[in-house]
Amino acid sequence: MRLLRTYLNEEQREQPAAHQASPIGVLRSEHRGALGEAHGAVPDGTTVFDDEIPDVANLDPVLLGALRQAATDAADDGVEFFVNSGWRSPAYQEQLLHEAVSKYGSEKEAARWVATPNTSAHVSGDAVDIGPFDATAWLSEHGAKYGLCQIYRNEPWHYELRPEAIDHGCPPMYADPTHDPRMQQ
Numbered sequence: 062m063r064l065l066r067t068y069l070n071e072e073q074r075e076q077p078a079a080h081q082a083s084p085i086g087v088l089r090s091e092h093r094g095a096l097g098e099a100h101g102a103v104p105d106g107t108t109v110f111d112d113e114i115p116d117v118a119n120l121d122p123v124l125l126g127a128l129r130q131a132a133t134d135a136a137d138d139g140v141e142f143f144v145n146s147g148w149r150s151p152a153y154q155e156q157l158l159h160e161a162v163s164k165y166g167s168e169k170e171a172a173r174w175v176a177t178p179n180t181s182a183h184v185s186g187d188a189v190d191i192g193p194f195d196a197t198a199w200l201s202e203h204g205a206k207y208g209l210c211q212i213y214r215n216e217p218w219h220y221e222l223r224p225e226a227i228d229h230g231c232p233p234m235y236a237d238p239t240h241d242p243r244m245q246q
Contacts, residue, residue: 101149101183108132109142109189119148121186124222127207128189131200140199145218146190151178172244173215173237180244182212182221190218205231213237 098104103116109128111117117125132142149157155178161171175181182188191197197217200209210223210231216238223231235241 099150100153101146102153103144103146107144109144111144114144116147116149117144119186120189121222123224124187124189127209127222128191128220131204131207131209134203135196135199138199140195142196142200143192144189145192146183147188148186149181149183151184154178154181154184169239172239176238176244182243188212188219188221190216191220192218212241 099115101116101119103114107114107117109117109125109132120128128142135142154176158171158175158177161175162168165171165174176183178184183190191200197211200220201211201217204210204220205226208222208224208226209220210226211217211219211234212221213219214234214236226232238244
């Protein structure tokens with residue numbers, strides 16, 4: 062758990078608990094998504110059970126089912142999952158990418174945190190960013206049982222469905238999205 066905390070910079074530590082650790086949460090809170098909820102901006106306190114929120118409703122149904130089962134089981138351990146980001150429209154993804162370039166100073170550095178609309182698993186509804194820290198720690202320990210795997214070492218909040226993980230464990234993580242072959246399209 063201590064290693065995951067090293068990913069938090071000072072600005073991220075000041076975010077509400079539901080949004081800690083994620084640079085997307087930081088960008089989202091700074092600008093509140095000019096495109097709004099219909100495009101994937103998430104209201105504070107959103108859970109995997111909030112069907113009326115497009116960010117949740119537009120997730121892949123199998124991913125959402127796995128998340129809901131994991132969240133139900135985590136609740137038995139006193140852990141609550143909040144959705145910091147799920148499905149995003151291509152326009153919202155583009156907005157986040159432009160904001161990341163401004164924040165990190167280059168497209169190369171921004172690519173470590175935000176994918177293009179054409180490569181983002183969020184745009185396809187195949188990825189979710191979960192918070193707070195205790196939820197990501199719980200998923201780190203138990204997520205494979207549900208097929209939920211952390212994909213990038215630098216993003217402990219980012220989970221995608223890998224059904225084969227149920228029997229074989231999660232695949233090795235990429236250092237960051239720039240090492241993921243899916244991002245090279």
